[in-house]
Amino acid sequence: MSRTIQKLNPRKLDGLSEPGWHGDGEGLWLRIKPNGSKSWKFVWVRDGKRREMGLGSYRAYTLAEAREMAVAARNLLKEGQDPLEFRKAVHELEEKERAESVEKTKPTAVAPTFLTYAKEYIAAHEEGWSNEKHIWQWTNSLTKHAKAILTKRVDMITPDDLVAILKPIWVKIPDTAGRVRGRIENILDAAKAQGHIKSPWENPARWKGNLVHRLPKRKRLATGHYSAVPYEAMPDFFQAVRHRPAPAARALELTVLCATRTSETLKARWREIDLKRGTWTIPAERMKMRVEHSIPLSVTAVELLKMIAQGRSPKPDDFVFPGQKVGKPLSQMSMTMVMRRMDLGHYTVHGMRSAFRDYMGDMTGHAENIIEHALAHQVGDSTARAYRRKNAFDKRRLVMADWAEFLIGTVVEFNLDGEVQAEAA
Structure with missing residues (x-):
């Protein structure tokens, strides 16, 4: 490219402070605003209309880098493309690829198993339990009587699972069975509240309108709620x-x-x-x-x-x-x-x-x-x-x-x- 095109002097640019547009030739300009800020611009005319594209600040890019960007813009014009539209399309493509890359690196949101979440629930509530025996009772009753759902995801547990767990103990040990059902219901409610279970959903351990119709009526102990020596x-x-x-x-x-x-x-x-x-x-x-x-x-x-x-x-x-x-x-x-x-x-x-x-x-x-x-x-x-x-x-x-x-x-x-x-x- 001839020297008549590259009009700006690299050694004098830092001292250049007069507000206005200072041309380097072939559409490349250094614009200086009244407040002293400097930026590179590429200007062209298309269909009789003046078009302008910012190339970046003077501090960010050297004159040589600005000239390279101007050459690339002129080449696009020769190919019949609009530099501004082309840059917009490139940015959109880059943004799409970036979003897809982030999405791929995100862990797959899979609901935890009942056992995993039950441990989290018990750990989160144990400080509020005045009786440390509660921790042992919750853990023991669930691992002993809810084996069938321990490895199932909390969002995959069904009323049929609850019936299978509770029916064998519902009449035999009614008090324990009732506590097991209530504990499962509480844990699943908490899992739903934390977003592990998506709507629409009804708690499979719910008693009213659900298990009440599927489990036999329990017999209460003659001596009261707990088995007692006469x-x-x-x-x-x-x-x-x-x-x-x-x-x-x-x-x-x-x-x-x-x-x-x-x-x-x-x-x-x-x-x-x-x-x-x-x-x-x-x-x-x-x-x-x-x-x-x-x-x-x-x-x-x-x-x-x-x-x-x-x-x-x-x-x-x-x-x-x-x-x-x-x-x-x-x-x-x-x-x-x-x-x-x-x-x-x-x-x-x-x-x-x-x-x-x-x-x-x-x-x-x-x-x-x-x-x-x-x-x-x-x-x-x-x-x-x-x-x-x-x-x-x-x-x-x-x-x-x-x-x-x-x-x-x-x-x-x-x-x-x-x-x-x-x-x-």
Whole structure:
């Protein structure tokens, strides 16, 4: 190309500051704006109309690079193409290829298996569970009774799968079956909420309008929600427990005497117990209803606790029933194992509360609301509970004494006001 075309002097460009259009020839221009900014332009005329295409800023490209771009634009014009339309088409093609490349590198969105997501769900909720036994219960019940869906994707589970899982245990172990169904329903709902299951979708574990029509009606246990030793057999059972030497047997003994829940007994600390006054105050955070519960200890319960503390000099924060690991209580399964070793594994520890309730309702004249208070059940509205809390404690002491005396073989007769009438061995 002749020098008459390349009019701009590379050595003088940096000093060039006069606003306006400075031509290099054959359509290449350096434009300087009043604010001092410089940019390269390619200008041509097509169909009688002036066309302009920006090539980039002066700082981004040298004069030589700008001239190369101008040559490429002139070649396109010779081929009958519009440089602006050509550049737009190239940019669109590059953008399409870039998008396709990104799409190919994205991982395929595949819903997790039920087992994988169940582990995530349990891990996410375990901090909010006050009872660490919940973690074991959830994991054990699902791996044991939901094997058929563990490796299935959460979005592929059907009502037929749920029927196949639940039908064999629905009547045989109804309480466990009900909990398994509820846990599966919760996990699948959470999977849907996190986008692992696409709409439209209905939870295959849903009871109403779904499984209620496909599973047989369950029979409830005659003694209540948990399988319980009949109260008529409780004195013999209690004596058998007292003759067993294991620490877990002492925990079971106290659980029976106080009609407490498993975790309430096993996580008891000495600071909760006042042996002089004969009271055990369980803080609200350890109670199912999140309400502080004071238990009037019977003489038998006080003697048991004194025996447990003998020779130990326990500190206030020590567990009453310490486990093998330092700073941990006995295992949640420890009392259940005692019953299994007694060949009574078909009964539950929680069922002792049912035996207590049945005995009190059938064989004594204690008021129903006092018995419910003894079980830490909420009775009446908040106003009624506030009023009764002060007066119920002494009457509950009679209830617990009655229960202890029944267990050790002493019969106490009460009138309808809960007052002792007669006592016989």
